[in-house]
Amino acid sequence: MTAKTLYDKLWDAHLVQQRDDGSALIYIDRHIVHEVTSPQAFAGLRIAGRKPWRVDSILATPDHNVPTTIKERASGVSGIEDPVSLIQVQTLDDNCDEYGIVEYKINDLRQGIVHVVGPESGACLPGMTIVCGDSHTATNGALGALAHGIGTSEVEHVLATQCLVAKKMGNMRIDVNGKLGEGVTPKDVVLAIIGKIGTAGGTGYAVEFAGDVFRDMSMEGRMTVCNMAIEAGARAGMVAVDDTTIEYVKGRPYAPTGENWEKAVTAWRELTSDEGAHFDAVVELNGADILPQVSWGTSPDMVADINATVPAPADEPDAVKREGMLRALEYMGLEAGQKIADIKLDRVFIGSCTNSRIEDIRAAALVVKGRQKSSSVKQAMVVPGSGVVKAQAEAEGLDKIFVAAGFEWREPGCSMCLAMNADKLGAGEHCASTSNRNFEGRQGYGGRTHLVSPAMAAAAAIAGHFVDVRDFVRS
Amino acid sequence: MKSFNRVTGIAAPMDRANVDTDMIIPKQFLKSIKRTGFGKNLFDELRYLDEGQPDQECTGRPLNQEFALNQARYQGASVLLARKNFGCGSSREHAPWALDDYGFRCVIAPSFADIFYNNCFKNGLLPLVLSEAEVDQLFSELYANEGYELTIDLPSQKVLTPSGAAFSFEVDEFRKHCLLNGLDDIALTLEQADAINAYESKQRESAPWLFDAVKN
Structure with missing residues (x-):
C-alpha cells in the first residue's frame, strides 16, 4: 500500500465521487455558520426552494458584528446600536430558527468566535471535514481534521448538498524541530513561518505542521498556528493526532462517549502521515532560532525579530516587492532602519480567533500581573474568544488582573480583529494586536496594525512601545 | 449564473502585488445581507479620500484622482489587470461580488489566492492566470495606449491584444463548462x-x- 500523508487520508475518507477532470465531490461532516457570510446563502436556498441536507451537522453563532461591551450586550440582539449589524445578527437568528439549526445566540454562554467555539464544544473533531464561510476555519486542522474556509456560494452548496466540489491540493510539510526559547510562543512560530515562505508560499497546498515544536505544543498553540495557514496562502493547515489531541477532545460536550469514544480513538490514532509519504514541498525551520516576532508592514509576511530594525526597501532586489515595502512604510508611518522596539503604541488588542483561548489569556495575564498599562496607551482591551473562555478566565481571577492594570475586559466576539463592530482603531493609530491580518484599514480606517503574540502585546501595553517579552519573563 | 463566452473590453490596471480582499471590499460593507450593490464600494479606501459607510450615497464623495479607476481613460473597464497573489486574505465572496457589480468580467494576474480564485467562478467572473512576463507586457501596452482593450475568448482559452498577439491560458474543464453555460x-x-x-x-x-x- 502506498504511504499516505495525513491530508491524503482525510481526502480519501471523504471522497464521494472523483471526476475525470480532476475535480471531486467531497463530503462535509461539520458546517459552522456565522452572520456575515451566510445570509445570501440562505436567501439562495430559499429562492431555489431547497432545504439543508443535514441540519444536525450545522452549528451557528454570531461573532463578527457582536458588540463587546456589557452595556450594549445587555439587551441581546435588539441592543446592538449599529442598525446594519443588528439586521445581520437578527437575520442569522431568523434563518437558524426557520431551518431548525442549532445556534449559540448572542448572550448564550457558549457563544463566541466560530473557530474558538468549534473545537471547544467538541462539534469539531479529529478526522472530520469542516467548513465555514471564513478563511480562518483552518484553525480546526489542529485537531487532525481537514478544515478550510469557503465562500458564500459554497456555504449554500454545502447547506444544500452536504458536499463541496473541490480539487485535491498539493501536500506541503512545514517542519519546525528543536526547542523554542523561553518567551517564544506559537504565534511567533507561525509569524516566522509566514515571514520565511511569504503570503503566497502555501498557495495550492494543504500544509501539515510537523516536528518537535508542534508535538510539544498544546492544542491551543496548534490552533494558533493552523489558524494562520491562510496568511501563508494555504487554505488548510493541520497537525497529526497524538495524545495531546485525544486528551483535549475527551469530555467535550459533543465528543463521542462510551463505545463510540473507543472506536473513534482507534480511528483517530491513524490520523498521521505514514512513514515515507510523499510531500510536494517541505520547508524547515529551527525552533531555537525563532525570536519573538513583530509585524512592521501591511502584509503578514512583513515581520521582524523584536531586536531587529525596520528593513530598508533599498535592499530588496525585486521591484514589485520593493514597491510594496515603500507603500507599507508610508502607510505605517515608519522609517527604514528604525528599531522595532522604538515603535510606540496607541492601542493594544488581545483577542481574535488566533489568540483568544484560555492559554492566550493566561499568557497575557502573567505579563500584566502587578503592573500598570502605560499612560501613553489609550486603550488595552482583552476580548475572550467565547463565553466559555471568559467564564474560565474569570474563575481563575484573570479578569481582575487585567482590570487592576487598566485593561478593559470585554464580552466575546471578533471585535477589533476586523472592526466590524464598534471596536476599531483611529486613523494613524498604532496597535499591538494578537490578531492575524495587518492589511491596510483592517482594524479601522487608516489604522496601523502590528501582529504579535499575547505576551508581547501585554508587554507592549505596559511599556507603551514594543519590548522583548523575554526581558519581562526574566525580570 | 451569468455565462462567460467571449468578452472584449477596456482593461484597467491594479498595479500592486498581494491585493487583499479587505482592500477589494472593506469590512464595513460586509454587513449587507444582499449579493448586489457592492460595486460603488469596490476598492473603497483607494478610490475615495474619505472613510466610506454602508448604505451611503457615493456620488458626492471626494475621489482620489490618482487611482486608476477614477481616471477617464479607464471608465467602463471590464478587464482588471493585476499583480501576483491577487485576492489574498479573507474568504469574503463580497470581493468577486463587488468586482462583478462594478462591471468587471475578468481579472488577469500572474497568481491568485485559492479561495478568491474559487469564488470568482461561482459568479461568472473569470480569474485568468498569465505568466509574469506576459502580465508585464500587458501592463506596458496598457499604460502606453489609451482605450486599450483586451478580448478574452474562453472557448479557445486565449487573451487577444489590440496588436493581434494571443496569449493562451489554462482553466479547469469543469469550471470552463460551468462558465460557458452559466451552470x-x-x-x-x-x-x-x-x-x-x-x-x-x-x-x-x-x-x-x-x-x-x-x-x-
Missing part, C-alpha cells in the same frame, strides 16, 4: 444525490460518531 453547481451536485446517500450510509456504519447530531 449552477448545486443543481449539478444534486444529480449525484444517490452517490451522496450511499456514502453517508457507509460512513454511518464505520464512523457513527461523525453523525451525532449537534443538539442544543
Whole structure:
C-alpha cells in the first residue's frame, strides 16, 4: 500500500465521487455558520426552494458584528446600536430558527468566535471535514481534521448538498524541530513561518505542521498556528493526532462517549502521515532560532525579530516587492532602519480567533500581573474568544488582573480583529494586536496594525512601545 | 449564473502585488445581507479620500484622482489587470461580488489566492492566470495606449491584444463548462444525490460518531 500523508487520508475518507477532470465531490461532516457570510446563502436556498441536507451537522453563532461591551450586550440582539449589524445578527437568528439549526445566540454562554467555539464544544473533531464561510476555519486542522474556509456560494452548496466540489491540493510539510526559547510562543512560530515562505508560499497546498515544536505544543498553540495557514496562502493547515489531541477532545460536550469514544480513538490514532509519504514541498525551520516576532508592514509576511530594525526597501532586489515595502512604510508611518522596539503604541488588542483561548489569556495575564498599562496607551482591551473562555478566565481571577492594570475586559466576539463592530482603531493609530491580518484599514480606517503574540502585546501595553517579552519573563 | 463566452473590453490596471480582499471590499460593507450593490464600494479606501459607510450615497464623495479607476481613460473597464497573489486574505465572496457589480468580467494576474480564485467562478467572473512576463507586457501596452482593450475568448482559452498577439491560458474543464453555460453547481451536485446517500450510509456504519447530531 502506498504511504499516505495525513491530508491524503482525510481526502480519501471523504471522497464521494472523483471526476475525470480532476475535480471531486467531497463530503462535509461539520458546517459552522456565522452572520456575515451566510445570509445570501440562505436567501439562495430559499429562492431555489431547497432545504439543508443535514441540519444536525450545522452549528451557528454570531461573532463578527457582536458588540463587546456589557452595556450594549445587555439587551441581546435588539441592543446592538449599529442598525446594519443588528439586521445581520437578527437575520442569522431568523434563518437558524426557520431551518431548525442549532445556534449559540448572542448572550448564550457558549457563544463566541466560530473557530474558538468549534473545537471547544467538541462539534469539531479529529478526522472530520469542516467548513465555514471564513478563511480562518483552518484553525480546526489542529485537531487532525481537514478544515478550510469557503465562500458564500459554497456555504449554500454545502447547506444544500452536504458536499463541496473541490480539487485535491498539493501536500506541503512545514517542519519546525528543536526547542523554542523561553518567551517564544506559537504565534511567533507561525509569524516566522509566514515571514520565511511569504503570503503566497502555501498557495495550492494543504500544509501539515510537523516536528518537535508542534508535538510539544498544546492544542491551543496548534490552533494558533493552523489558524494562520491562510496568511501563508494555504487554505488548510493541520497537525497529526497524538495524545495531546485525544486528551483535549475527551469530555467535550459533543465528543463521542462510551463505545463510540473507543472506536473513534482507534480511528483517530491513524490520523498521521505514514512513514515515507510523499510531500510536494517541505520547508524547515529551527525552533531555537525563532525570536519573538513583530509585524512592521501591511502584509503578514512583513515581520521582524523584536531586536531587529525596520528593513530598508533599498535592499530588496525585486521591484514589485520593493514597491510594496515603500507603500507599507508610508502607510505605517515608519522609517527604514528604525528599531522595532522604538515603535510606540496607541492601542493594544488581545483577542481574535488566533489568540483568544484560555492559554492566550493566561499568557497575557502573567505579563500584566502587578503592573500598570502605560499612560501613553489609550486603550488595552482583552476580548475572550467565547463565553466559555471568559467564564474560565474569570474563575481563575484573570479578569481582575487585567482590570487592576487598566485593561478593559470585554464580552466575546471578533471585535477589533476586523472592526466590524464598534471596536476599531483611529486613523494613524498604532496597535499591538494578537490578531492575524495587518492589511491596510483592517482594524479601522487608516489604522496601523502590528501582529504579535499575547505576551508581547501585554508587554507592549505596559511599556507603551514594543519590548522583548523575554526581558519581562526574566525580570 | 451569468455565462462567460467571449468578452472584449477596456482593461484597467491594479498595479500592486498581494491585493487583499479587505482592500477589494472593506469590512464595513460586509454587513449587507444582499449579493448586489457592492460595486460603488469596490476598492473603497483607494478610490475615495474619505472613510466610506454602508448604505451611503457615493456620488458626492471626494475621489482620489490618482487611482486608476477614477481616471477617464479607464471608465467602463471590464478587464482588471493585476499583480501576483491577487485576492489574498479573507474568504469574503463580497470581493468577486463587488468586482462583478462594478462591471468587471475578468481579472488577469500572474497568481491568485485559492479561495478568491474559487469564488470568482461561482459568479461568472473569470480569474485568468498569465505568466509574469506576459502580465508585464500587458501592463506596458496598457499604460502606453489609451482605450486599450483586451478580448478574452474562453472557448479557445486565449487573451487577444489590440496588436493581434494571443496569449493562451489554462482553466479547469469543469469550471470552463460551468462558465460557458452559466451552470449552477448545486443543481449539478444534486444529480449525484444517490452517490451522496450511499456514502453517508457507509460512513454511518464505520464512523457513527461523525453523525451525532449537534443538539442544543
